[in-house]
Amino acid sequence: MVDDAIIKKVLNNNVVIAEKENNDYILIGKGIGFDFHKGSSIPSNRIETVFIRENTEIDNNYNTVLETIDNKIIGISEEIISMSEKDLGLKLNKQIHVSLPDHINFCLKRMEKEIKIENPFLNELKVLYPEEYSIASKALKMINDTFNTNIPEDETGFICLHIRAAITEDGIGIHLEYTNKIKDIMNLISKLIGRSIETNSLEYARTLTHTNFMLERILKGKTIKNLLLDTIKDKFQSEYSIAIKIALRIEALFSVKVPEDEIGYLAIHLKRLSDMENE
Structure with a gap:
């Protein structure tokens, strides 16, 4: 061709x-x-x-990128996109050809001005999007090697969001909002169980993963039957009470109804958290 x-x-x-x-x-x-x-x-x-x-709005925006952003930045962006598509086995949304170099350009300018880069959702992104995060980690190394800089790991999370958005064809804001809501739920869990959960710990990752899978099932209308529900209500009354409060927050954040079966599974996970603390 x-x-x-x-x-x-x-x-x-x-x-x-x-x-x-x-x-x-x-x-x-x-x-x-x-x-x-x-x-x-x-x-x-x-x-x-x-x-x-092609002669589309995205490609016209790409012309602006070519005119305003350093060639090396555009070049490394294209290499990152190519690597991402190979690793994922799919084509990314064309918008990333504009958004990624623009983001990298802004990031490098912040580094030049010694403006600290922080990502409050780093641990959540690692758990929610592990494949995209792994690719983003390789991308960050490519950027640091190319420009002889030392951009911190926080930036990996932002690149991860760009890749995720290009896979789903949703805007970055959609995924950032989702991640923020998940973090809100995790903070509530810590508050209700009366102790903090280290964000880089295995129990944090397990709890977040369980919460995310549960939410995905609810959003897709594919919740599963909990045959132990009555037993859970009887044996784990405290955890079930906490699970109800968490479910109410999920319902408020995502405008969904959390079935009792899912509340029961959440109570089991909360019991596991309690057992881990006492080990």
């Missing part, structure tokens, strides 16, 4: 913008920006990833 495409612009050693038959392409391949130059054609066997640019 891109045989004999002519390079219009070299973004970095591995990424170029090329043209063929009035169509623009972003081409990614090891060393193609080093071995070839503007006006050269690239043999197809050197190209690993192709992104065709």
